[in-house]
Amino acid sequence: MSFADLQSIPEAVAAADEALAALDDAFVTGFGRLSGANLEALAGLQRSFAATPLGAAFTEAIAGIARSEFVDRHFLVLAAARAALHGAAHDALVAQACAALGRPAPAREAIDAGASQEPPPQIAIWLESTRQWLMELALAGFANLEVDILLPFQATLDAISGEPRLARQAALLSGLLGEFLEVFPCRGTPEVPRQRWSDLWTRAMVLSAAPPEPIRSRPVKGELRLLGADVREHDNFATLVAYAALYEAGHEDTPRLVRASASAFKVDVIQGAELGPLLADVAGTLLAGLAATKKIAIDGMSLSDGGDLLWDDSKAKLGGAADPLAEAAAVLDAGKTPAARPTLAPADRHPALIEEPIYLASYARADKPELEIDGATIPLAVDRWPTSDDLSVASLDGEHGLFGLLRFDAGQWSIQPLTALKGRGKGKLQMLGQAIAAGKGARTSSLATLKERASKLLRQK
Amino acid sequence: MTAANRSVIKPRSLPRPRKINKVPFVELYAGRLQGVVSSKSDIKRVYVSYFEAGSGNFYCSTNNNRPCGGLRGSPCKHLQELLGEALLQYGPERIINYMGLDLDPTKVKRGGDLLRGFKGGPHKVEAGMVFSRFLTYLHYVNLPPTAAAIPEMAWFVR
Numbered sequence: 001m002s003f004a005d006l007q008s009i010p011e012a013v014a015a016a017d018e019a020l021a022a023l024d025d026a027f028v029t030g031f032g033r034l035s036g037a038n039l040e041a042l043a044g045l046q047r048s049f050a051a052t053p054l055g056a057a058f059t060e061a062i063a064g065i066a067r068s069e070f071v072d073r074h075f076l077v078l079a080a081a082r083a084a085l086h087g088a089a090h091d092a093l094v095a096q097a098c099a100a101l102g103r104p105a106p107a108r109e110a111i112d113a114g115a116s117q118e119p120p121p122q123i124a125i126w127l128e129s130t131r132q133w134l135m136e137l138a139l140a141g142f143a144n145l146e147v148d149i150l151l152p153f154q155a156t157l158d159a160i161s162g163e164p165r166l167a168r169q170a171a172l173l174s175g176l177l178g179e180f181l182e183v184f185p186c187r188g189t190p191e192v193p194r195q196r197w198s199d200l201w202t203r204a205m206v207l208s209a210a211p212p213e214p215i216r217s218r219p220v221k222g223e224l225r226l227l228g229a230d231v232r233e234h235d236n237f238a239t240l241v242a243y244a245a246l247y248e249a250g251h252e253d254t255p256r257l258v259r260a261s262a263s264a265f266k267v268d269v270i271q272g273a274e275l276g277p278l279l280a281d282v283a284g285t286l287l288a289g290l291a292a293t294k295k296i297a298i299d300g301m302s303l304s305d306g307g308d309l310l311w312d313d314s315k316a317k318l319g320g321a322a323d324p325l326a327e328a329a330a331v332l333d334a335g336k337t338p339a340a341r342p343t344l345a346p347a348d349r350h351p352a353l354i355e356e357p358i359y360l361a362s363y364a365r366a367d368k369p370e371l372e373i374d375g376a377t378i379p380l381a382v383d384r385w386p387t388s389d390d391l392s393v394a395s396l397d398g399e400h401g402l403f404g405l406l407r408f409d410a411g412q413w414s415i416q417p418l419t420a421l422k423g424r425g426k427g428k429l430q431m432l433g434q435a436i437a438a439g440k441g442a443r444t445s446s447l448a449t450l451k452e453r454a455s456k457l458l459r460q461k
Numbered sequence: 462m463t464a465a466n467r468s469v470i471k472p473r474s475l476p477r478p479r480k481i482n483k484v485p486f487v488e489l490y491a492g493r494l495q496g497v498v499s500s501k502s503d504i505k506r507v508y509v510s511y512f513e514a515g516s517g518n519f520y521c522s523t524n525n526n527r528p529c530g531g532l533r534g535s536p537c538k539h540l541q542e543l544l545g546e547a548l549l550q551y552g553p554e555r556i557i558n559y560m561g562l563d564l565d566p567t568k569v570k571r572g573g574d575l576l577r578g579f580k581g582g583p584h585k586v587e588a589g590m591v592f593s594r595f596l597t598y599l600h601y602v603n604l605p606p607t608a609a610a611i612p613e614m615a616w617f618v619r
Contacts, residue, residue: 162600164607164609168612171611171614193470194466199616200613203613232619233614233617233618237611261608261609261611263611266602278606282608304610310610312608344612353612353615355615383470384469386618450481450485450602451602451603458596
């Protein structure tokens with residue numbers, strides 16, 4: 001392992017970043033009022049894409065937009081081009097990380113597509129209105145959004161969030177709309193997170209291109225040993241993602257890495273431990289295993305080709321005590337890390353979504369939020385540090401090992417710790433998400449109050 | 462690298478949890494500070510209250526559009542309660558910035574301190590405008606959870 005190799009980034013990634021920043025300027029200005037500089041940047045990108053499968057469509061899209069031919073198809077092409085560049089950067093970065101960490105690239109499992117059912121026709125309609133809305137945003141420009149553009153989308157969003165097959169779209173779109181509404185209406189010049197909003201817009205457009213395909217999966221049986229968990233959240237949605245080693249029955253000597261998620265819609269006042277009961281509705285055993293640090297036996301649970309378990313409490317049973325850090329050390333040892341570990345579908349790849357699980361046996365914490373690993377300095381992913389007290393920076397004292405995720409953003413690698421031991425001697429286990437999983441210490445019972453109101457008011461509607 | 466070149470940005474200010482029995486809903490939305498306040502006398506009745514940025518106007522009525530009896534030229538107790546809870550949820554700085562109030566955030570300790578920032582008067586709006594937002598809000602706690610992988614959530618941190 002050589003973390004020193006992660007102190008710089010591949011040249012092609014830096015070049016792609018520059019091209020994208022120029023494109024993102026157009027999203028900020030608005031495609032309905034492009035400046036000369038914006039048009040030049042688009043022409044430059046057009047040349048870069050000329051020799052790719054997107055080349056012809058990109059040229060047509062730019063020409064169409066220049067003629068004020070505002071149709072969602074052109075904007076879908078822009079999104080595809082932007083996503084393709086990020087996908088290529090993702091792959092180059094994962095290759096760099098795997099070389100530095102001395103591990104094989106993560107591999108997707110070949111699983112046949114199951115029988116698929118025709119999606120209900122309203123899904124296509126909702127996705128079409130989403131594309132239309134996203135096009136209006138791009139035409140106006142992120143710096144010039146008005147509530148008149150933002151508010152009408154709520155009706156489409158309500159429909160999408162009520163359709164379980166569109167959970168990804170609902171999670172993303174409610175987060176994006178919430179961010180816009182926090183900034184707009186704006187007096188004076190708005191502060192626009194250029195790359196972030198361009199990213200979220202792009203992903204929303206890509207996810208709205210067509211109704212989702214069914215996930216390819218197969219049933220698995222075996223023992224899960226949790227390594228750590230991460231919590232992702234905006235005002236209206238929360239996700240707990242757990243990382244685990246899976247010892248499949250019949251393949252006990254070759255564990256693989258899997259992810260399991262529990263997500264729920266929520267509102268702003270529901271936070272922290274109050275998320276526990278919400279998430280436990282769909283993955284109670286997973287949360288119990290995390291809260292009590294126990295192994296979990298699963299039988300017949302679906303595992304996707306990308307390494308994601310589709311949690312089903314009826315197929316899970318709590319087992320004996322687990323030791324997450326010992327397990328992480330065993331399964332993530334240099335040279336032993338399995339290729340069978342979670343990875344994104346090609347269309348979902350983006351540098352900010354890289355989460356390469358790592359175990360550090362020895363490290364030191366500098367005064368700054370950085371870790372010293374074998375003479376290399378890697379920053380901590382401070383923006384990803386959650387506002388919870390499960391795992392404090394102070395507990396990263398270098399006395400014991402830690403499990404975390406290797407992350408990438410803003411042109412640099414960073415480390416997001418998820419599980420560590422605090423203090424001398426044996427140390428005390430600290431796992432992110434444990435307080436939520438335990439659901440203890442909730443200061444209020446907002447959820448119960450709101451559910452009661454909802455049962456009265458929404459029934460009357 | 463500035464925030465312009467980051468994909469993942471920790472929000473600068475987050476809404477804080479608060480007891481929601483008296484004021485189940487508060488939000489900063491579309492240039493308004495608005496919410497729903499429970500009636501003290503009738504458990505089935507709620508008051509719908511709002512302040513508008515810019516004009517500083519306000520209004521309070523029942524969800525059936527009956528004007529609040531306490532609203533006589535100046536904000537009623539429901540509007541004052543709304544400000545108090547908004548302060549708990551958002552903190553003074555975010556409210557002052559969003560509503561464009563000419564107040565010093567370090568001097569705003571209670572809801573009443575915010576009141577001085579609103580220079581307008583009562584201005585009737587349909588209660589449905591705010592009440593439908595409350596229903597949207599409640600809709601979110603009524604949706605089923607999911608175990609599906611949501612890779613996009615890696616963009617959202619707290």
